[in-house]
Amino acid sequence: MGDERFTIESRQFVLRHxxxxxxxxxxxxxxxxxxxxxxxxxxxxxxxxxxxTDCSSCYTSDMEWxxxxxxxxxxxxxxxxxxxxxxxxxxxPYTIAVARFGAFRVMGWFEGDETLSVGEKVRAxxxxxxxxVWKVYFERVGD
Amino acid sequence: MSAGRRVGIVGVGCSKFGIxxxxxxxxxxxxxxxxxxxxxxxxxxxxxxxxxxxxxxxxYELMPAVPINxxxxxxxxxxxxxxxxxxxxxxxxxxxxxxxxxxxxxxxxAVGVEKMSEVDTPTSLAVGGRSGSYLWEFHQYGTTFPGxxxxxxxxxxxxxxxxxxxxxxxxxxxxRNAVHNKKAMFRKEIxxxxxxxxxxxAYPLRLFDCSAITDGSSAAILAxxxxxxxxGIDNAVWIEGVGFSSDTxxxxxxxxxxxxxxxxxxxxxxxxxxxxxEPVKQLDVAAVHDCFTIAEIMAYEDLRFCRKGEGGKFVExxxxxxxxxxxxxTFGGLKAKGHPLGATGVAMFYEIVKQLRGEAGRLQAxxxxxxxxxxxxxxxxxxxxxxxxxx
Numbered sequence: 001m002g003d004e005r006f007t008i009e010s011r012q013f014v015l016r017h018x019x020x021x022x023x024x025x026x027x028x029x030x031x032x033x034x035x036x037x038x039x040x041x042x043x044x045x046x047x048x049x050x051x052x053t054d055c056s057s058c059y060t061s062d063m064e065w066x067x068x069x070x071x072x073x074x075x076x077x078x079x080x081x082x083x084x085x086x087x088x089x090x091x092x093p094y095t096i097a098v099a100r101f102g103a104f105r106v107m108g109w110f111e112g113d114e115t116l117s118v119g120e121k122v123r124a125x126x127x128x129x130x131x132x133v134w135k136v137y138f139e140r141v142g143d
Numbered sequence: 144m145s146a147g148r149r150v151g152i153v154g155v156g157c158s159k160f161g162i163x164x165x166x167x168x169x170x171x172x173x174x175x176x177x178x179x180x181x182x183x184x185x186x187x188x189x190x191x192x193x194x195x196x197x198x199x200x201x202x203y204e205l206m207p208a209v210p211i212n213x214x215x216x217x218x219x220x221x222x223x224x225x226x227x228x229x230x231x232x233x234x235x236x237x238x239x240x241x242x243x244x245x246x247x248x249x250x251x252x253a254v255g256v257e258k259m260s261e262v263d264t265p266t267s268l269a270v271g272g273r274s275g276s277y278l279w280e281f282h283q284y285g286t287t288f289p290g291x292x293x294x295x296x297x298x299x300x301x302x303x304x305x306x307x308x309x310x311x312x313x314x315x316x317x318x319r320n321a322v323h324n325k326k327a328m329f330r331k332e333i334x335x336x337x338x339x340x341x342x343x344x345a346y347p348l349r350l351f352d353c354s355a356i357t358d359g360s361s362a363a364i365l366a367x368x369x370x371x372x373x374x375g376i377d378n379a380v381w382i383e384g385v386g387f388s389s390d391t392x393x394x395x396x397x398x399x400x401x402x403x404x405x406x407x408x409x410x411x412x413x414x415x416x417x418x419x420x421e422p423v424k425q426l427d428v429a430a431v432h433d434c435f436t437i438a439e440i441m442a443y444e445d446l447r448f449c450r451k452g453e454g455g456k457f458v459e460x461x462x463x464x465x466x467x468x469x470x471x472x473t474f475g476g477l478k479a480k481g482h483p484l485g486a487t488g489v490a491m492f493y494e495i496v497k498q499l500r501g502e503a504g505r506l507q508a509x510x511x512x513x514x515x516x517x518x519x520x521x522x523x524x525x526x527x528x529x530x531x532x533x534x
Binding site: 005007010019021048050075078079080081082083084085086088090093096098104105106115117118119133135136 | 203263269282283300342347393
């Protein structure tokens, strides 16, 4: 459009939500212990990563907490260059990947020097970012 | 499944897409509604129900349907507000369509509108990134909308050998088309060389692989067959096939990153309803959801324009261009026309209706079957809508 526009600045409006995490507390606490949990339905065997305590398949709520372990395979990845509000603290592009560990897929950050590729083997560890949020980090198997 | 009464599109309108900091949401919606009413030779009083499609959050009005409805003179009729992320416009058309097909009303309008530029780019990126499964994705990993599609691109490249060049060719084609579209945001050609030299937004997607933050509005007026006859309208475009589907919110629960299951399912449903077995032979033109270039490549495959894995070759060989197997995104696509979320789905109707009426000017595709398709995705296949239109 190009010309000088007459605009009015809105009043500031801050949104911050309190997120209930009682039912998935084990997952969040697990990250602090270096463990990555998923759930499996005891009734029908449906696997859930991220974990949930109600089964969307058979509508029962009898879940087993299972630890995700071993090597995973990267199935998809991206490196975020255009940074969203809330992640300015990184100050640089960050890599997000999804890796498969048997029946479960996990999302995580990869902070290696080189670029990661689809098909590579990774290990999942946990850690805390600069803002104190715990999450999954991937490491190349062999690094 | 019974489709109820036959429904036709009798009027379409679309604002100029771009950074529209000259107008509010209401004023922007009015532009498209006003054009649709005059296109249909109807007045606002002929509209029995209004449906307002807007994804929202990026604009200052948090409950925008009623302010928009009031400004367009529809107070007392509707509004039904719908949201389906980037497929909001299709959900709006569907709501109007089903209200007529069911016999509830005879004439309804679907208004799609979005103002994305009232917040800054990092905020807009956060809104998109928070639209997957917030606690498990954005909260921990800072996902963005380009990032979600980039993950699909990385998988498609690894599995099928799709290249950055093939993806860029989608943008080159769509920009070339947009030059002749007065409503488009970017009316200039881009070179393959330039596209491949730009910075990454989310690897492997570069700046020109991504649709832009856009403001815009569009409107479609739908009516029952009886009403169309009663009004003596002779240029109605009929809705012949409708398909809808969805997929998981969580990326970790997807079966595959090289396909959008929501497209496949919605496509099958719409094809079945419209009696389409060979889309490339039975359609004349298609508007597909190219919010990112990889999305158009996946759409070719998922809508069966070509075999799985051959989407890159489909654009490379000119199959999706004028004179090719099936011209796709003749209007410039979301990439070059712009992608104002709530407006996009309805704007696809605007473009395909113009095509099927033979009113697309320099962008006119050859009409042999007199049928066209709209394919509108919300999120990264979180919602899928496909319509087959015909005259």
